[in-house]
Amino acid sequence: MSFTYSGLKTAVQNYVDSSETTFVNTLDTFIQQAENRIFNTIELNVFRKNVTGTATSGNQYLATPSDFISPFSLAVLDGDSKYTYLLLKHPSFMRNYIQTASTTGAPKYYGQFDDDTFILAPTPNANLTFELHYLYQPASLTTTGDSGTTWISDNTPDLLLYGTLAEASIFLKQDPNETAMFEGRFQENLVRTKNLMESRSTKDENRFDKQRGVVAAQ
Secondary structure (H helix, E strand, O other): OOOOHHHHHHHHHHHHOOOOHHHHHOHHHHHHHHHHHHHHHOOOHHHEEEEEEEEOOOOOEEEOOOOEEEEEEEEEEOOOOEEEEOEEOOHHHHHHHHHHOOOEEOOOEEEEEEOOEEEEEOEEOOOEEEEEEEEEOOOOHHHOOOOOOOHHHHHOHHHHHHHHHHHHHHHHOOOHHHHHHHHHHHHHHHHHHHHHHHHHHHHHHHHHHHOOEEEEOO
16 A cells, blocks of 8 residues: 555545645645654665765865755765765764864864754865765655655555644644554554664665775774
């Protein structure tokens, strides 16, 4: 079983027995809330990608992609296609390091400065090419059209259904037991999907690193 955009909306209306105009007009919000909960709770390896970018000399900040959720790795890529991986550090470490260490040099560390930016330390003393391997948020089912589907709606339809129902039930102020039932089903499917993804992750990580020359930042 899978859900199209139209099919999911119909299923939600049938489950909660409501076709009230305000509720129907808010269905997209419930779907997006469910998707956000999924993507922020579990790492789905199908939503990993690599991008390259350039950090300029003297600039300690590096912008993250617009679909960025969280990093797997950040590496400097040299002219021989060798990767020197930076260590991900907590913002407090980055603040202390920048205050006490040399202000420029070959970056060793990176941290999340804000939702849209990494901070590098030391500050690059040359223009550098970076490759970011990261978890990204794909387009919402609500953008696909009535007959559209996504990986989530095709491969974990119950997870998306019950996540949407949990949000819809709260909106409708339904019986707490019914809301709890939807939330419980959502959590069950969340754990099931998480376990499935983790079982695949180890194999993927080993294969991923073998494809690159890996050098740790010194």
